[in-house]
Amino acid sequence: MILKRKIYSKLLEWKNGCGGTKAIMLEGARRIGKSTIVEEFAKKEYESYILIDFAKKDKVVEEYFSQYLNKLDDLFMLLSTYYGVNLVTRKSVLIFDxxxxxxxxxAAIKYLVADGRYDYIETGSLISIKENVKDIVIPSEERSITMYPLDFEEFAWALGEEQLLNYIKRCFEKREPLERGMHNNAMMLFKQYMLVGGMPKPLIIYIENKKNFSLVDAEKRDILKLYRNDIMKIKAQYRGKVLAIFDQIPGLLSQHEKRVVFKNIQEGSYADRYSETFFWLSDSMISNECFLCNDPNVGLSINEERTYVKCYMGDTGLLLSHAFDENELLESEVYAQILNDKLSINEGMLYENVIVQMLVANGHKLYFYTHYSLEKHRNDIEIDFIISNNSKLKYKMYPIEVKSGKKYSIASLNRFNEKYKARIGESYIIHPRNLVMKDGIVCIPAYMTFCL
Structure with a gap:
């Protein structure tokens, strides 16, 4: 089963726009479907292709690149013969998986692109990790695009819900609530996305096995083991720290503030000691980071404070399997409880994580904001997320509060809006209820997050 992915259109733009003058690098986490989509693209858009999987460590092929890079006629002849593929000038593509x-x-991409005979697609996991690129010059003839797990729209396409998506978009644009039955259907779709997640294999298993969550969970646990094995291959100097953060993500997200308190991970720890840790987790796209912005404005990154960070799982389906052990999930039927709104404990953690996943998939870099009141001796303003790069109204920021329950206060968001009203385009609350306007705040159901 081949899933429809948005990245396909970006690959098409690259092919038609670059005409062989640049290779394309598809970066992303393990098991998100990079290899599948590029091979499908090669089949449909070229006369022939060669897929070289460097994970197989084929010494014969590696030797070809080592010996014949200065003799490209020989290199292409050897590759063509080895893979049994006839390469056609300007009509064939080589995939470096x-x-x-x-x-x-x-590193050879520089010379291969200059030669101009064929197109080149690269896929990579953990591509920017220092130990993977320290001995090579990153070619300027390479364009990078980032691929994520399936977003909410792609998930809905796979389940045949295109019409419901179009209806949601129309309601968001008009700032109108959905018809009650449609709202319930959309919330059920959202909850399925939260439970299954956006990793292709679990979703395919979900569809092909009549929505069997136990089979889905087993596949997700296999992916988590793969991630853990990747972590164990890190250089020893910060392997333990990465593993500690990875293991504690569910615990961190179940807290009220959700931000990382470094001294709680290891006594005497400080943020600078964990910089490599978060670099690895975010660069591998196992996690999504959200930094404190202490003076929120349009240029949010200028005022980011990297000693305060919230760390989310890159895929919420994986977070669910990571948070509960296998027996606990099956015995308590957590999946069924969440679908039926019977599980309150830890649902807020999953709910906020999936909102992050949807925002990141839309290209947003995430920040949060807190204000400590000396008078009250506590934080009197806490804003879950601030985004700034989605607006038709330029030079404005957009605060977002996430509420997993149906009853909540908007006092914190009102204080933030009053403090920074000149900088704000529109304010959002994301909640489980239907769309409603409240004191100038747009309160949208969780499934509408993909519209932001």
């Missing part, structure tokens, strides 16, 4: 496993092939 998991190219980080053989950095010399990535």
């Amino acid at each position: 998991e190219v980080q496993m053989f950095p010399q092939a990535r």
Whole structure:
């Protein structure tokens, strides 16, 4: 089963726009479907293709690149013969899959693109990790695009819900609530996305096995084991710290503030000691980061405070399997309880994580804001997220509060709006209820997050 992915249109733009003058690098986490989509693209858009999987560590192929890079006629002849594929000038593409496993092939892109005979697509996981690129020059002839797990729209496409998506978009644009039955259907779709997640294999299993959550969960646990094995391959100097953060993500997200308190991970720890840790987790796209912005304005990154960070799982389906052990999930039927709104404990953690996943998939870099009141001796303003790059009204920021329950206060958001009203375009509350306007705040159901 081949899932429809938005990245396909970006690959098409690259092919038609660059005409062989640049290679394309598709970066993303393990198991999100990079290899599948590029091979499908190659089949449909070219006369022939060669897929070289460098994860297989084929010494014969690696030797070709080492010996014949200065003799490209021989290199192409050997590759064509080895793979049994007839290469056609300007009508064939070579795919370098998991190219980080053989950095010399990535370095060779400079010469291969200059030759101009064929197109080149690279896929990579953990591509920017220092140990993978320290001995090569990153070619300027390479364009990078980032791929994420399936977003909410892609998930809905896979379940045949295109019409419901179009209806949601129309209601968001008109600032109108959905018809009650449609709202319930959309919330059910959202909850399925939260539970299954956006990793392709679990979703395919979900569809092909009549929505069997136990089979889905088993596949997600296999992916988590793969991630853990990746972590164990890190250089020893900060492997333990990465593992500690990875293991504690569910615990961190179940707290009220959700931000990382470094001394709680290890006594005497400080943020600077964990910089490599968060670099690794975010660069591998296992996690999504959200930094404190202490003076929120349009240029949010200018005022970011990196000693305060919230760390979310890159995929919420994986977070669910990570948060509960296997027996606990099956015995308590957590999946069924969440679908039927019977599980309150830890649902807020999953709910906020999936909102982050949807915002990140839309290209947003995330920030949060807190204000400590000396008079009250506590934080009197807490804003879950601030985004700034989605607006038709330029030079404005957009605060977002996430509420997993149906009853909540908007006092914090009102204080923030009053304090920074000149900088704000529109304010949002994301909640489980239908769309409603409240004191100038747009309160949208969780499934509408993909519209932001």
